[in-house]
Amino acid sequence: MRNADFPSVEFETRLARAQAAMVTENLDALFFTSEAEIRYFSGFRTLFWQSPTRPWFLIVPQSGKPIAIIPEIGAALMAGTWVDDVRTWRSPHATDDGISLLIQALQGKHKIGMMMGRESSLRMPLTDYQRLRVGLEDSQFSDTSGLVRTLRMVKSPAEIQKIRTICDIAGNSFGNAAQLFHQGQTLREAFRAFKIDLLAQGADDVPYLVGGAGQGGYGDIISPPSDEPIRDGDILMLDTGATLDGYFCDFDRNFAFGHAGDEAKYGYDTLYRATEAALRTARPGIPCRDLYRVMADVIAQDGSDVGRFGHGLGLQLTEAPSLISFDETVLQADMVITLEPSMAVGPGKIMVHEENIVIREDGAELLSPRAAPQLPIL
């Protein structure tokens, strides 16, 4: 395989696990339109998904290898994966953007699973989806997002190694904070310096870098950087999802400039302790809601349910499961998750803290280098 982030056995294992579940659930085929699922089962990786012009399809039959039904422009790249059956058309097409090929491939499949549930999208035009359903009127379509979630949550050793490596890379860049960030620098400049360092350290891409800075805390954790300069007393937070071979890290770090106020120190300490509690608790058999609760109890911020304190990580920046009050997913060995407690530290001010771990038989193993126990002051 020319274009392989993994040896064939990785994909054979994924397929075997999927097909075993398909037999149990009596599904004749799985039908995918989305980047993560198509990459998971085929190994097809390209930034060309940035273009919304063309739809891409993958079918996983109950037996046999996946079938790719894709625009001709992707044929050479798909031919380099482990997929043998690659059917193409010239896309964009005036009247038939792959729909006839899809109908032909799925004809006679009575029960077809597709991603319809939590965290999923339909990456094809709704009008074409409706044509597909009309063309396959004898087939039943059902939601298979639970099945796929179950497969994808547990990572292979090779996947864990990729996530570990990109965590190391991001850890190295965070370790360079004193060289990269300084008072007077705008947030835009700080983000740029950090991205350049991530690439220089070996990251392939930095699809996600958000953060904030403000006196004693920050008000927002999903914003692009402003042109405001970093000032004495600011807390700077950067949260990065950098990638290696298409696998993400996702963790953040906080830095104070000049000095740190008591509230910021208290916030940092509380979140650090919440994360420590989660690190001690996380192991196979623990439900995600309990791991969430362990962190929420440390924060004990008016005792209320304050959000999501972590999530799965891998092919996507965020994946199932969620560390949240209602997620009853039970942790298993080789799940990779983030621990991401957050709390208010003043009016309109919050702080966040995040680490990446893999669940092992005997507990949590850190993939990100553990943050400093005290808020670092630059």
Next chain:
Amino acid sequence: MRNADFPSVEFETRLARAQAAMVTENLDALFFTSEAEIRYFSGFRTLFWQSPTRPWFLIVPQSGKPIAIIPEIGAALMAGTWVDDVRTWRSPHATDDGISLLIQALQGKHKIGMMMGRESSLRMPLTDYQRLRVGLEDSQFSDTSGLVRTLRMVKSPAEIQKIRTICDIAGNSFGNAAQLFHQGQTLREAFRAFKIDLLAQGADDVPYLVGGAGQGGYGDIISPPSDEPIRDGDILMLDTGATLDGYFCDFDRNFAFGHAGDEAKYGYDTLYRATEAALRTARPGIPCRDLYRVMADVIAQDGSDVGRFGHGLGLQLTEAPSLISFDETVLQADMVITLEPSMAVGPGKIMVHEENIVIREDGAELLSPRAAPQLPIL
């Protein structure tokens, strides 16, 4: 507005144009789930879309300003845009991820337009979309992708300025090719050096960088970089979509190493001449299919229809229209498009060439610095 890539008048104009079209088409509301449309009408820009966990919604009523229905985690960022009516919920939610809020906001709207056509996706779970349709059973949903395409294709002066600036930045980096690329360097290293230079020149992000290298041409134009070293006689092509304030450039450059064979020189010259012909032809009133044809005639590669030779550009790497045989969109002033002819130069070898232009009353104005007339040799 704290978080503004544009002054309010930009969004007022977009809204006024949309609402005028909605009156004509008798639409009571537009309903959006996708990043590009939500950003177009609200100014809400974040890399947080990388996380598939939460859905985001925007409603454009026939009169009055847009209504954002979004997860609480985005409230602070959305409050910094020109949108006043921001309705939030704690997402992810166990049972109701914004659907009740959506139904409440759309209740009584009889005709609702949403993106269902070419190049669109449904960025919310299908099961939730079905719940929404059941909850609004008295409403008619129709495809409004044509209306939105018509609006978005014509750029404002402020949008054109952002695209021009990011084209200049990428042009500067391509101008550094002799310093950035060398024989013996792996493609992965070459891509990394180029990305770092783009960021150093002022790009915010490089969401798209693909390309290839090979003796006398390349076999694939959407691949991530390999670990193969660049060799004497290779043609290297990099195609980049870098961004500034969320606006893309999208053009490529070719470089030969050591020497260039006759076929590569002929391919380069042919594509250069095809682009020249398109630059002379492009002006208001010309249908996209005719601009496609002008390039296809120069290439005259067995006279057949060989694909898409360009596309719109702006908020997304590729947008409508398409320079393709069946796109009858008529060019208008202030459309920003790419000219992107491609051709075979040998068995399994192709070459591509791309420029970015804005259509002016008197013809094409280049936004990318024009490629060299002869294949550059490094």
